[in-house]
Amino acid sequence: MRPRPERVDRLPQQYFMALLSRVAAAAAEDGVPLIDLGRGNPEVGPPPHVVEALASSAARPDVHGYAPFRGLPELKEAVAARYRDVYGVALDPRREVAVVPGTKTALMEFAAVTVERGETILLPDPGYPDYFSAVALAGARAASFDGFDGPGAAALYLNFPSNPTAAAVPDGFFAEAVAWAERTRTWILHDFAYGDLVFDGRAPASFLAADGARDVGIELFSMSKTYGMAGWRLGFVVGNAELVARIELVQDHVFGGIFRPVQEAGIAALTGSQDSVEDRRAAYERRRDRALAALAGVEAQSEGTFFVWFRLPEELTVERLLDERRVAVAPGEGFGARGAGWARLSLALTDETLDAGLERLAAALAE
Numbered sequence: 001m002r003p004r005p006e007r008v009d010r011l012p013q014q015y016f017m018a019l020l021s022r023v024a025a026a027a028a029e030d031g032v033p034l035i036d037l038g039r040g041n042p043e044v045g046p047p048p049h050v051v052e053a054l055a056s057s058a059a060r061p062d063v064h065g066y067a068p069f070r071g072l073p074e075l076k077e078a079v080a081a082r083y084r085d086v087y088g089v090a091l092d093p094r095r096e097v098a099v100v101p102g103t104k105t106a107l108m109e110f111a112a113v114t115v116e117r118g119e120t121i122l123l124p125d126p127g128y129p130d131y132f133s134a135v136a137l138a139g140a141r142a143a144s145f146d147g148f149d150g151p152g153a154a155a156l157y158l159n160f161p162s163n164p165t166a167a168a169v170p171d172g173f174f175a176e177a178v179a180w181a182e183r184t185r186t187w188i189l190h191d192f193a194y195g196d197l198v199f200d201g202r203a204p205a206s207f208l209a210a211d212g213a214r215d216v217g218i219e220l221f222s223m224s225k226t227y228g229m230a231g232w233r234l235g236f237v238v239g240n241a242e243l244v245a246r247i248e249l250v251q252d253h254v255f256g257g258i259f260r261p262v263q264e265a266g267i268a269a270l271t272g273s274q275d276s277v278e279d280r281r282a283a284y285e286r287r288r289d290r291a292l293a294a295l296a297g298v299e300a301q302s303e304g305t306f307f308v309w310f311r312l313p314e315e316l317t318v319e320r321l322l323d324e325r326r327v328a329v330a331p332g333e334g335f336g337a338r339g340a341g342w343a344r345l346s347l348a349l350t351d352e353t354l355d356a357g358l359e360r361l362a363a364a365l366a367e
């Protein structure tokens, strides 16, 4: 057999696959059933009118051929309307919006269209593990992002509210990012996957609301968390028209469009009642409050997302929680070296499961 090409060997171990198999192995052991607070997968799907839009579209005979490769214009208009109404950002739906099969795909495409082999991509540490996959596939080099005093690079990934730290964007941060990117000629990707899930009266904060942001980068808007459509694989790249065009060009070669009923259901989600978005956000905020109460005495934070990020007491490890308490959380070092000693728990669970898991965590912390 010929050797595997280097680009395949460079791929890091897929963090969530590894996490899942570890938790599945522990769950299969005899004893008290395991409670998994480790993985973030929306526990409630989209509202009924979205599922109905999918079903009625799929029942039509004319939707089963290839959809337009670059997405339905009405879908791009619907996301532009959301940006206008919710985030205060005016977008040209023809030039500044690309439709992607989930924003994970766009994480990879952004690196492919901005960075030459061997160049540096700055990543948040701790940060979302798939950013490392994008660096590997592009043949680039990853370095930790240390703030705006440091030098630029070919590209920078940002993510607010953050997975895993659940931090909302600090005031003025995006404006500073734009000024730095202009100065250092660095492309910016802002991953807005949890953009609508912010707590304590915060308003969702789009990167593109900062003056000049669309000159230096793009934002990824995902249907997965806002509408509970993670399995549907639908998202958007918005912002810099040149990067949107490059990503659409790559997609012309790699994908054959997105199933039209999924796009039509996306239009229904974006243009129909938005009550489910607020219901979902409020449910996570209530669960966040309960989680922080259960973690009293421990350094813990969550200003948004559906996660809580907390520091493990000295003698407590994720392995011990799994073995002795039968509760799984995501180990912080999986998100970068600076995550060591921390852990992430998910709020995307039924109230009952979360409360049972929190009870076990609180018992371990009280030891």
Ligand SMILES: Cc1ncc(COP(=O)(O)O)c(C=O)c1O
Pocket (backbone or CB within 6 Å): 040, 101, 102, 103, 104, 105, 128, 159, 163, 191, 193, 222, 223, 224, 230, 234, 235
């Ligand atoms: C920070 C972050 N970015 C991107 C994604 C990918 O989202 P999508 O479902 O749009 O591919 C996720 C999914 O969990 C995420 O947590």
